[in-house]
Amino acid sequence: MSLFTLDENQTMLADSARRFIERAEDDGARAARDAHAHGCTPERWRAFADLGWLALPLAEADEGLGGSAADLCVLAEEFGRGNLLEPWVACAVLGAGVLAEAGTAAQRARWLPAAARGDRRIAFAAWEPGARFDPARVETRAVAAGSGFRLTGVKELVLGAPGADALVAAARLPGDEAPALFLVEAGAAGCRTTAHGLIDGSRAARVAFDGAPAERLDGAPDARAALWRALDRATLAHCAETIGAMARAFEVTLDYLKTRKQFGRVLAGNQVLQHRLVDCFVAVEEARALTRAAAQAFGADPAAAVRQVAAAKAFVADAARDAWQEAVQMHGAIGMTDEYVIGRYVKRLAAAQALYGDADFHLERVAAAGAAMRAAA
Amino acid sequence: MFDTPELAAFRAQVRAFVRAELPDDVRATVRAGRQLAREQYERWHARLAARGYLVPHWPVEAGGQGWGAAQRLVFDEEMCTNDAPELNSITFDMIGPVLIRYGDAAQKAAFLPAIAAGTQWWCQGYSEPNAGSDLASLKTRAERRGDRYVVNGSKIWTSGAQYADWMFCLVRTDAEAKAQEGISFLLIDMKTPGITVRPIRGIHGWEVFNEVFLDDVAVPAANLVGQENRGWTVAKSLLEFERLKLARVGENKRRMARAREIGMRATADGATLFDQSWFRKRFAALEVRLLALEANAARFVERAAHGEPVGAEVSMLKLRGSQLIQLWEQLAVDALGAAALAFDPAALHGDGGADALGLPELAATASSRRFLSRGYTIAGGSSEIQHNIIAKQVLGL
Ligand SMILES: Cc1cc2nc3c(=O)[nH]c(=O)nc-3n(C[C@H](O)[C@H](O)[C@H](O)COP(=O)(O)OP(=O)(O)OC[C@H]3O[C@@H](n4cnc5c(N)ncnc54)[C@H](O)[C@@H]3O)c2cc1C
Numbered sequence: 001m002s003l004f005t006l007d008e009n010q011t012m013l014a015d016s017a018r019r020f021i022e023r024a025e026d027d028g029a030r031a032a033r034d035a036h037a038h039g040c041t042p043e044r045w046r047a048f049a050d051l052g053w054l055a056l057p058l059a060e061a062d063e064g065l066g067g068s069a070a071d072l073c074v075l076a077e078e079f080g081r082g083n084l085l086e087p088w089v090a091c092a093v094l095g096a097g098v099l100a101e102a103g104t105a106a107q108r109a110r111w112l113p114a115a116a117r118g119d120r121r122i123a124f125a126a127w128e129p130g131a132r133f134d135p136a137r138v139e140t141r142a143v144a145a146g147s148g149f150r151l152t153g154v155k156e157l158v159l160g161a162p163g164a165d166a167l168v169a170a171a172r173l174p175g176d177e178a179p180a181l182f183l184v185e186a187g188a189a190g191c192r193t194t195a196h197g198l199i200d201g202s203r204a205a206r207v208a209f210d211g212a213p214a215e216r217l218d219g220a221p222d223a224r225a226a227l228w229r230a231l232d233r234a235t236l237a238h239c240a241e242t243i244g245a246m247a248r249a250f251e252v253t254l255d256y257l258k259t260r261k262q263f264g265r266v267l268a269g270n271q272v273l274q275h276r277l278v279d280c281f282v283a284v285e286e287a288r289a290l291t292r293a294a295a296q297a298f299g300a301d302p303a304a305a306v307r308q309v310a311a312a313k314a315f316v317a318d319a320a321r322d323a324w325q326e327a328v329q330m331h332g333a334i335g336m337t338d339e340y341v342i343g344r345y346v347k348r349l350a351a352a353q354a355l356y357g358d359a360d361f362h363l364e365r366v367a368a369a370g371a372a373m374r375a376a377a
Numbered sequence: 378m379f380d381t382p383e384l385a386a387f388r389a390q391v392r393a394f395v396r397a398e399l400p401d402d403v404r405a406t407v408r409a410g411r412q413l414a415r416e417q418y419e420r421w422h423a424r425l426a427a428r429g430y431l432v433p434h435w436p437v438e439a440g441g442q443g444w445g446a447a448q449r450l451v452f453d454e455e456m457c458t459n460d461a462p463e464l465n466s467i468t469f470d471m472i473g474p475v476l477i478r479y480g481d482a483a484q485k486a487a488f489l490p491a492i493a494a495g496t497q498w499w500c501q502g503y504s505e506p507n508a509g510s511d512l513a514s515l516k517t518r519a520e521r522r523g524d525r526y527v528v529n530g531s532k533i534w535t536s537g538a539q540y541a542d543w544m545f546c547l548v549r550t551d552a553e554a555k556a557q558e559g560i561s562f563l564l565i566d567m568k569t570p571g572i573t574v575r576p577i578r579g580i581h582g583w584e585v586f587n588e589v590f591l592d593d594v595a596v597p598a599a600n601l602v603g604q605e606n607r608g609w610t611v612a613k614s615l616l617e618f619e620r621l622k623l624a625r626v627g628e629n630k631r632r633m634a635r636a637r638e639i640g641m642r643a644t645a646d647g648a649t650l651f652d653q654s655w656f657r658k659r660f661a662a663l664e665v666r667l668l669a670l671e672a673n674a675a676r677f678v679e680r681a682a683h684g685e686p687v688g689a690e691v692s693m694l695k696l697r698g699s700q701l702i703q704l705w706e707q708l709a710v711d712a713l714g715a716a717a718l719a720f721d722p723a724a725l726h727g728d729g730g731a732d733a734l735g736l737p738e739l740a741a742t743a744s745s746r747r748f749l750s751r752g753y754t755i756a757g758g759s760s761e762i763q764h765n766i767i768a769k770q771v772l773g774l
């Protein structure tokens with residue numbers, strides 16, 4: 001198997017995704033999504049289910065298609081390229097992914113086949129205010145109550161939470177250092193969800209638990225490791241989405257500079273802009289190679305791939321920043337408008353800089369992984 | 378940093394004034410990083426004008442104070458670091474000085490008093506869809522018919538056109554002449570029939586610039602500034618006014634103060650961001666660049682004070698000052714972390730949406746301000762054009 005060439009199934013996946021997105025993602029669909037309180041219409045989510053995209057991230061045992069991290073990246077790149085803003089990574093990869101990693105057989109059977117069919121959507125409340133993207137910083141408390149638990153605490157930036165049927169969240173049990181994972185059904189008493197938009201046009205929520213009834217996900221011996229596996233897999237998919245958006249932003253910029261004339265010639269005729277276009281192009285290629293290599297490593301052994309996953313996200317975060325800033329600058333004033341196509345990619349890339357952890361957070365992980373390797377040597 | 382005793386005394390005076398006189402609601406809007414309403418500007422303009430601080434850089438004969446560059450920089454700095462809004466430079470720094478230099482007696486009498494009182498608003502109609510960096514390729518036509526010009530065409534990126542009373546506009550009056558030679562400079566009343574203004578929403582969520590369509594707009598010939606077909610000279614002179622101000626030292630200090638506040642208020646595990654090495658070092662690195670900018674600007678101020686021309690070299694101040702503002706804005710966003718990812722259009726206009734989310738007030742607009750700041754390296758001669766100017770006119774390439 002080649003690391004960098006798509007296999008036959010992946011090629012088919014990419015082609016069919018691109019065809020679907022080019023056909024389906026028109027002005028009407030965009031307007032419907034923007035107007036929808038969940039940032040995702042039920043028809044769209046149904047279409048994703050019919051295409052098998054919701055089943056792809058899940059194991060065959062959970063009635064999924066058993067897609068690898070690399071497969072997810074192939075699809076995710078098309079999402080980013082087409083600037084789809086539905087919470088596919090947030091719910092189909094991350095939310096369902098945490099449940100798959102940490103749920104018991106019964107919990108998985110109850111939720112995952114339904115998630116794969118598009119009947120249920122699950123979001124993961126990964127971060128708390130002031131935690132600076134570190135999912136291990138958990139102040140939310142869990143106390144036993146009857147046969148279940150009650151959660152109290154606040155989560156922010158819960159991607160895909162508006163309209164989700166269930167939230168998975170980490171909380172600490174009395175006397176325990178390591179957080180455990182819990183599931184809270186949407187609409188439960190003591191669970192207040194305040195939906196808001198993000199700068200890229202997607203939807204998230206701040207979630208305040210105040211004694212919310214919860215069920216513990218206790219199928220994994222080590223909840224923290226389970227959480228990181230699911231989050232790293234989603235981080236890879238998010239990197240691939242970002243790379244798709246960077247690639248498209250680059251193409252749009254290239255086309256624009258090849259057609260816009262100032263001073264009697266096309267802008268792309270200026271060497272200074274040519275070199276910067278080259279740098280944008282190279283950054284996409286490098287980011288994609290790094291992310292693919294990390295996805296392959298993750299497929300082989302998630303625990304051993306931490307350094308590569310974190311490196312991919314740190315790299316992509318900076319590359320996304322450079323990509324949107326260059327796209328704006330090289331477009332001139334039109335690059336700052338909401339209505340012209342590049343504006344949407346600019347906003348997506350600016351958000352992607354920080355989503356799933358910014359460069360600083362992931363560089364710390366790279367450094368920590370390096371230190372662990374030196375200690376082991 | 379470079380204050381003489383006289384300048385230090387002057388600085389103290391300006392500081393006391395702005396702290397006492399800036400209306401509270403204006404201060405709050407500026408601190409939150411939101412856009413001011415015209416009415417808010419006008420109350421502030423009135424207080425500045427009463428003190429002689431609205432157009433102090435104009436010559437005394439024209440209603441100003443005749444301040445030099447050094448006083449001007451100190452003044453700007455104090456305004457910026459005490460939460461006064463950035464004033465409309467199109468009105469006070471561009472058209473005012475143009476009329477003082479090129480306007481005839483009737484034009485001066487008609488416009489300067491209202492501008493100096495802060496009650497008349499202007500916009501700048503230079504750019505067109507196909508004339509951006511290459512401004513001289515503009516196509517909007519003005520045809521002389523008796524005592525008026527009839528103007529047809531369209532302008533774009535016209536900042537503040539939706540609020541402006543008047544527009545100064547570059548038009549082509551001779552289609553046969555070489556690019557720069559058939560251009561004239563006209564003053565157009567925005568209420569004239571045939572003008573349509575379409576606001577354009579930016580990626581930041583605000584409507585800052587506009588498209589302005591001109592359809593058989595009749596302009597009195599008396600509104601021509603300078604000679605017909607000699608408008609390019611007038612247009613270019615704008616670039617000479619206030620070139621030192623384009624270092625934007627004050628506006629950089631405003632951003633530094635905001636980033637400092639975020640760094641002190643945002644905490645993780647009980648420690649502020651200033652306790653974290655990544656933030657401390659990035660802040661310090663930008664501080665160093667700001668000190669360099671300030672020192673470099675002071676060098677040009679000194680030259681100007683000795684009556685020496687500042688020359689094309691001064692482009693370096695615009696180049697660096699505009700980039701640095703963007704770096705501060707990016708630092709603010711990074712410092713706020715996840716909180717800066719939320720976007721609520723209501724919060725941009727002060728409807729309190731962000732508070733419902735429990736976000737700190739600065740977070741609600743940080744991302745928008747970061748996007749807004751990208752305009753600094755595009756407008757007023759992009760960074761690429763500044764590089765070209767220095768390459769050609771300074772390095773002789
Ligand atoms: C460590 C080292 C080992 C070398 N070993 C060998 C060797 O074994 N055999 C051998 O034959 N040669 C060798 N070289 C020479 C090398 O091939 C030349 O240095 C190279 O071709 C560049 O030529 P130059 O040094 O004359 O620079 P120039 O071509 O004069 O260029 C000077 C600068 O201008 C830039 N430049 C040139 N043209 C353009 C353009 N059109 N647009 C923008 N920028 C431009 C260049 O990138 C460079 O930065 C070696 C050089 C080095 C540094």
Ligand SMILES: Cc1cc2nc3c(=O)[nH]c(=O)nc-3n(C[C@H](O)[C@H](O)[C@H](O)COP(=O)(O)OP(=O)(O)OC[C@H]3O[C@@H](n4cnc5c(N)ncnc54)[C@H](O)[C@@H]3O)c2cc1C
Nearest residue numbers: 329330331332333501503504509510534536752756759761
């Ligand atoms: C926030 C903002 C406010 C504005 N307000 C006004 C206003 O009030 N009134 C008004 O008239 N205009 C206004 N403008 C328009 C501004 O003057 C133009 O954006 C500017 O002249 C650049 O033109 P453009 O946007 O068409 O970009 P283009 O000229 O198309 O340039 C696109 C890119 O190519 C680069 N480029 C162009 N030529 C060269 C070259 N020869 N070599 C290398 N690179 C080159 C540019 O630097 C830029 O990066 C505003 C713009 C902004 C962003």
